Amino acid sequence: MQKQPFIVGSLVALSLALSACAAPQTQTQTQSAPQRVVETVVVTVEVPVTTTPAPAAPAAAATPVPAAGAAGFGETLKAIQARGKLVCGVNGQLPGFSFIDPQGNWSGFDADFCRVLAAAIFGDATKVEFRPLTTQERFTALQSGEVDVLIRNTTWTLVRDTDLGLNFTAVTFYDGQGIMVRNDSGITKLEDLKGATICVQKGTTTELNLADALSTAGVEYTPATFEDINQTYGAYAQGRCDAVTSDKSQLSSVAKGVLPDPDNHVIMDLTLSKEPLGPVVRHGDDQWLDIVRWSIFATFFAEEKAITSANVDDVKANTTNPEIKRFLGVEGELGQKLGLSNDWAYKLIKQVGNYAEIYDRNLGPNTKTYIARGQNSLYTNGGLLYSPPFR
């Protein structure tokens, strides 16, 4: 008798917790309830802007706020427009990629790509809500519709693309896994790590690559795994580990932005893996996938054609190149095919800039988190960035 209410209670609690993970409809609606007033205001502002692409906007304004999680063609964009802002999942602890700067603003390479999307959708790069996520939360947050897009230095792998129900849109940053050690440790090659303790962040591809690489090389080691970036590098800084491993971009960003003695650490001259990083969306809404993918391509394309935020007005007024005319919405209706306004690319270049501008602003030579462009250059400069034609 005594145990029954207990068991029933725990079952209820269990199922509540479970459905909370996967019940986007109830969750997002209750959460967004207090924000209703703000939303309606935004929508009324939005209507005149989107009169040309027509049917989508009034429909979105009339229906109650659809859940972002309801996947299906066009639903994500509708939900974002009705909400009045894009919810973007980011890292939040990584200077140069996504970080809250001393002025309290989100800054970084990943954060700017969130702004690119907001500019493409709303014509206003500020309409982004940044949602910092841990490595462990990130996929569940995306699957359950808590965020619209995940731009959180996430590596493109086959399992994530299929098993987790996610789509990788494009690669914004080509990275590789490295290992960082202290200068005075005398470790220069993989075999020197025999018996070492290596700090690694839990639940990452780097954790798996490390196990693969060291077991292949026959090097015995002890992993020390931590929940987040601060813990991982904090333990490394205190000498808990001989080495720390992660994507090279992250190592260099942390070494320069977080460690107290940046000059005493060196990233070993070896690469354990390919780490293509880029924005991720849910399976099921191909329109949204296209919007994210082509917004990224737009930044590549603009760099290729030397269109910057400074000269885009000029180019738009004077260009005779039909491809650039199509791109900037002077001719044709490329934007409408994505469900956006025709000058979407113009807006995102004008407000955020092309790939080179975004890169230089966050990772360029004048920043503390400088990383040489290397593979992340245009294909015309020997890099891997290549945009399909805008046609």
Add this chain to the structure above:
Amino acid sequence: MKKARELPAAELSDLSAVRVVSADRAHTPFWRDERVLRVFAQLAFLAIILLLLGYLVNNMLQALSRQGLVLGFSFLSSTAGFDIGETLIPFDRSQTYGRAFVVGLLNTVNVSVWGILFATLLGVVVGVARLSQNILVQFLARFYIEALRNVPLLVLLIFVYAGVFLNFPQIRQALRVGPVMLSNRGVYLPWPIPTETFDDFRLFLLAGVIASAAIWVLLWRRHKGSGPAWPKWVWSAGVGVGLVALGWVVLIAQPPLALEYPEVEGLKVSGGKRFTPEFMALWSGLVIYTAAFIADVVRAGIQSVSKGQVEAARALGLNGAQTLRLVVFPQALRVIIPPLTSHYLNLTKNSSLAVAVGYPDLFSVSGTILNQSGRALEIIALAMSIYLSLSLLTSLFMNWYNRRTRLVER
């Protein structure tokens, strides 16, 4: 339900009125019959719960199928692909998620068992000290209890980990305290390693255990048969230890156990028994935190024994320690055990804060598996049911012990 039966005293006194009501029952229509209504209310409540559950589960399944995900536990047999820093059973990247789960579970059990053991010891000592006649001891115990009960465990754990164990010297400047080696890679103790003669020595060990058990039973029977009360523990333990010592002397040419001392070797320490900073931080944090609560439970238990019992024991000529051991404690135990059980459960559940200090317990490992396999629902459900089973097992054992120590009332 009980309240419905509690009639005001005035009505109770009017027994005839009650009788009239019960005689009328045969004619009461069922929608006004309290018995039927009660059953109906229960059924309605159950139906609401089931509907709610059904709605939630259905919602979850729909959300899953929309994303093309299926539920199932077959992923447990796929290759894990990651390594775990601290394991009680061998584990490497080529083994399965299922085995990784077991590794995490064993780590949780390990830290919980040692935590419960030492928290009880420390808690009893502090609890008794709290009632000490010595003002200084009493003040220290009170300060300990008040300070630690009022600090969040997570804060305490991070303080112990980052503030204490990670601040030990680096491995190359490892500190030696006697045979113990301290560094921020862990605490290393010298550890006995069996040598070639250990197999022979095992016979002596076995003989010692059997002999001491036999002597204990023998003396216990004699004592029960109104024989003299020999100190049973002294005799049985003495004989057992004597036999083992004899074995050691016989095999002295090649001692069966050799102490292995920790030595720095390249990047790691070899030899000796290692306790990682993560384990030490979690274990000591749990122990000193839970001990503060146990101390208060022990104090309350001791104070619940009536003063007359102590005075009577003193009158019989028992000294302070004897009074505590023979009179006060057995009676206090009845009050202590139920709340003690819930502190044991708390300790086990609190061990899931291991993620904060990087100790690979069940919750931490399931977090890793969750992220590598993406099976959030299954893994959370599995982890919850394992914690539930662990807690129920602990409760079961403590309830059995509680029944044994309970005062038998006739």
